[in-house]
Amino acid sequence: MSVLVIAEHNNAQLNAATLNTLAAAKEFGSEIHVLVAGSGAADVAASAAEADGVAKVFHADSAVLEHQLAENVAPVVAAIATNYTHVLAPATTSGKNILPRVAAVLDVQQISDVIAVISADTFKRPIYAGNVIATVKSSDAVKVMTVRTTAYDPVSASGGSAEVVAIADVTDASLSSFVGEELAKSDRPELASASIVISGGRGMQNGDNFELLYKVADKLGAGVGASRAAVDAGFVPNDMQVGQTGKIVAPDLYIAVGISGAIQHLAGMKDSKVIVAINKDEDAPIFSVADYGLVADLFTAVPELDAAL
Amino acid sequence: MKVLVAVKRVVDYNVKVRPKADGSNVELANVKMSINPFCEIAVEEAVRLKEKGVATEIIAVSVGPKACQEQLRTALALGADRAIQVEVEGDVEPLAIAKLLNGIVSEEKPDLVVLGKQSIDGDNNQTGQMLAALAGMGQGTFASEVTVEDGTVAVTREIDGGLQTVKLQLPAVVTTDLRLNEPRYASLPNIMKAKRKPLEVKTPADYGVDTATRVTLVSVEPPAERKEGIKVADVAELVDKLKNEAKVI
Ligand SMILES: Cc1cc2nc3c(=O)[nH]c(=O)nc-3n(C[C@H](O)[C@H](O)[C@H](O)COP(=O)(O)OP(=O)(O)OC[C@H]3O[C@@H](n4cnc5c(N)ncnc54)[C@H](O)[C@@H]3O)c2cc1C
Ligand SMILES: Nc1ncnc2c1ncn2[C@@H]1O[C@H](COP(=O)(O)O)[C@@H](O)[C@H]1O
Numbered sequence: 001m002s003v004l005v006i007a008e009h010n011n012a013q014l015n016a017a018t019l020n021t022l023a024a025a026k027e028f029g030s031e032i033h034v035l036v037a038g039s040g041a042a043d044v045a046a047s048a049a050e051a052d053g054v055a056k057v058f059h060a061d062s063a064v065l066e067h068q069l070a071e072n073v074a075p076v077v078a079a080i081a082t083n084y085t086h087v088l089a090p091a092t093t094s095g096k097n098i099l100p101r102v103a104a105v106l107d108v109q110q111i112s113d114v115i116a117v118i119s120a121d122t123f124k125r126p127i128y129a130g131n132v133i134a135t136v137k138s139s140d141a142v143k144v145m146t147v148r149t150t151a152y153d154p155v156s157a158s159g160g161s162a163e164v165v166a167i168a169d170v171t172d173a174s175l176s177s178f179v180g181e182e183l184a185k186s187d188r189p190e191l192a193s194a195s196i197v198i199s200g201g202r203g204m205q206n207g208d209n210f211e212l213l214y215k216v217a218d219k220l221g222a223g224v225g226a227s228r229a230a231v232d233a234g235f236v237p238n239d240m241q242v243g244q245t246g247k248i249v250a251p252d253l254y255i256a257v258g259i260s261g262a263i264q265h266l267a268g269m270k271d272s273k274v275i276v277a278i279n280k281d282e283d284a285p286i287f288s289v290a291d292y293g294l295v296a297d298l299f300t301a302v303p304e305l306d307a308a309l
Numbered sequence: 310m311k312v313l314v315a316v317k318r319v320v321d322y323n324v325k326v327r328p329k330a331d332g333s334n335v336e337l338a339n340v341k342m343s344i345n346p347f348c349e350i351a352v353e354e355a356v357r358l359k360e361k362g363v364a365t366e367i368i369a370v371s372v373g374p375k376a377c378q379e380q381l382r383t384a385l386a387l388g389a390d391r392a393i394q395v396e397v398e399g400d401v402e403p404l405a406i407a408k409l410l411n412g413i414v415s416e417e418k419p420d421l422v423v424l425g426k427q428s429i430d431g432d433n434n435q436t437g438q439m440l441a442a443l444a445g446m447g448q449g450t451f452a453s454e455v456t457v458e459d460g461t462v463a464v465t466r467e468i469d470g471g472l473q474t475v476k477l478q479l480p481a482v483v484t485t486d487l488r489l490n491e492p493r494y495a496s497l498p499n500i501m502k503a504k505r506k507p508l509e510v511k512t513p514a515d516y517g518v519d520t521a522t523r524v525t526l527v528s529v530e531p532p533a534e535r536k537e538g539i540k541v542a543d544v545a546e547l548v549d550k551l552k553n554e555a556k557v558i
Contacts, residue, residue: 069475070438071447093468097450100403100438109404109523112433122527127432128326132335135527175447175481179463179474192469196557220558228487238453238467238488245427245487247469253557263325270535274555276547282540291538291555294547304544309558 002031002055006077006089006098007048011038011066014047016193017090019154022051024147025088026155027117031055034162035080037073037170039066045164052156056163062170067178068094074101076170081106081142085120091146091248092192103144110144111136115151129244129267149192150250150271184239188214191242194223196253199242199269200235201227203258203279203298207235212302213257219309225249225269227259243268258298261286278302310457310479312355312364313419315410315437316348316384318377319430326430328529335529344380347425349387350485353492354455355423356388363457364421366390370413372406374398378508385503386495392508397520403431405513405520407439412516414444419480421462426451426484437484447477451486 003025008015018034025032034048037060045059058080064072081087081102089095091113103110115133116124122137123145191197198220200213210224217224225242226235242249244267254272259265261277261284269275270289277290280297287293294301320326321341329336344352358364369384371377372395381392395409414422422444424437441448449455449464453472456463457479465474467486495503513520541547551558 067473067475070441070450074442093451093466096434097438097448100435101442101448103435104404104407104439104442107404109402110433110435111524112435126532127529128320128335128430129432130532131326132328132529133532134529136524137527138524140523173447174478175445176449176475176477179476181468181471181473183471232488237471238486239469239471244429244432253551253555264322270532274551274557275535275538276551287538287540289535289538291535292547292550293538293540294544295540296543301544305548308544308548 001085002033003028003086004084005034007034007036008090008094009044011041014044017092017149020149020152021088021090021147022155023152026053037065037076039063049162049164050158050160052159054160054162058167059164060167060170064172069176070098070101071173071175073098077102078105086143089146091148095146099146108140108142108144112146113148114145115148129263150248189223191223191225191247191249195251196220196222197225197249197251198222198255199225200230200257201259202229215306227265256286259286260284310364311366311419313422314351314355314369315424316369316371316380317345317428318342318373318380319345319428322429332528344383345425345428347485349492350489351423351425352384352387353490372401372409382503385506386500395511401520402522403433403435406436408518409516410440411443422482424484426486437482441482447481449477450484452483453486453488
């Protein structure tokens with residue numbers, strides 16, 4: 001029996017999160033298949049076939065799959081899922097949207113945010129905003145799980161030469177339709193894969209002041225994130241939120257600026273290799289996870305940092 | 310239009326939960342319990358739909374021990390009209406909760422079901438999607454805007470890349486994200502009034518649902534400790550440490 005990984009993509013490119021998920025799939029030591037469900041996504045299927053360790057790629061190509069609507073993608077996954085011991089998707093908003101719908105159809109209790117595979121049926125996952133790591137054991141026939149991508153280094157995007165098999169059986173569930181999207185356009189690295197992230201909180205005071213962080217980010221090649229308070233206040237868009245209910249990041253260097261360090265924020269960044277905190281309150285909880293803490297007014301410290309780089 | 314809202318009783322978001330000494334489970338003795346923040350947002354959204362004249366009745370549902378009636382009373386004080394508790398002791402998984410909610414959906418036939426996107430204890434982010442699958446409904450997950458019109462609901466969703474808007478046929482399932490609304494506080498008169506609103510108690514057997522768990526908790530442990538950090542005196546020292554000690558820039 002083999003393992004199925006649901007590819008994340010935008011019909012043009014395979015998202016890097018898929019490569020992290022493949023690394024988790026390798027832990028089971030069996031053959032790995034990838035499902036690419038999309039519209040005109042032949043290039044994605046070809047990339048998936050080249051990824052290290054992939055033995056077979058199923059490609060479902062249909063206009064009704066263009067926007068990855070869960071109502072249309074889930075039946076495609078469910079139709080082949082029972083051929084597998086494990087079905088994995090990255091714990092991205094797309095994976096989180098689609099996979100529980102698959103699990104319910106299969107009558108399986110999904111395991112979310114897996115950070116370690118202990119055995120074929122036993123896994124570790126964070127609960128309570130990462131304050132506790134649970135070891136859980138599944139008795140379901142097919143294990144359906146999302147993978148926390150920061151817990152796994154990506155497999156190589158090349159080296160494989162899997163065959164691509166078309167899946168023809170796709171229907172429109174006629175429950176939902178795509179209306180539109182507003183995608184953030186940025187030349188900076190994506191938060192999920194950036195090796196340096198600099199984030200601002202309520203201490204930034206407004207959106208314009210984030211310019212200070214963008215300048216430093218551009219010198220370091222960093223991605224820019226934010227706390228929930230900064231997003232709620234409208235300083236920056238929602239896709240920048242780091243935390244329990246936002247994005248989970250684990251870069252080599254995380255710089256928290258004007259962020260107090262609430263449990264929910266720490267949940268999204270405390271596995272970063274090196275953490276820097278810049279905050280004017282020496283008792284701010286963020287200092288308890290910081291390797292290097294600087295007690296200072298950010299409006300003097302950040303321009304100084306910019307100048308020093 | 311009838312709206313069903315699912316609310317969960319969870320450890321308050323301000324509590325830092327720790328494993329028990331024997332690692333068998335988390336320590337939950339004497340910790341403050343509250344309504345899951347995302348569920349509070351779900352109740353608020355339903356109440357706003359009623360205030361706009363879109364919704365006519367709001368039913369709040371919770372699955373759990375008798376104590377979860379406290380959270381149902383909170384939902385009633387915020388504006389729900391009646392409540393249903395499905396009484397279950399011990400852990401119930403999202404799949405079983407989705408099945409119970411589906412049983413209630415079959416009986417009540419709501420036009421819209423609103424859930425939180427995630428419970429902040431188990432961090433599962435599953436129940437709404439599972440319910441949508443079981444009930445054969447469309448799902449608008451991680452909603453930051455919900456507009457009901459002409460037998461459909463338009464949902465703006467917070468996704469990794471930004472925002473996406475989908476349109477769903479009613480009946481449909483919506484799960485709330487943080488920016489959908491800011492929940493109100495229940496007023497004292499409304500808290501008093503909530504005590505007299507109807508609250509029905511049901512059991513899983515009423516819906517023919519087996520709540521036995523499929524995933525067992527083997528053990529819990531604290532996350533890896535970070536090593537003690539240092540305070541640097543100024544930006545120059547910070548840059549020096551990052552370059553020469555941590556070697557990350
Ligand atoms: C259900 C739920 C989910 C949540 N999910 C998330 C999540 O995913 N991510 C998240 O981040 N939060 C989340 N939160 C919110 C979290 O609890 C905190 O409210 C939030 O993280 C606070 O953001 P902050 O640190 O920017 O703001 P604050 O707590 O207000 O901190 C601002 C900090 O800036 C410092 N400061 C101010 N001015 C200056 C200056 N001039 N120079 C230097 N320092 C300065 C202050 O000393 C303070 O420490 C969630 C909350 C709930 C209830
Ligand atoms: N025990 C429960 N009773 C009622 N609703 C629940 C329960 N558990 C989860 N839910 C609903 O499902 C949402 C998502 O929870 P979860 O899938 O556990 O992350 C919650 O915000 C609730 O709206």
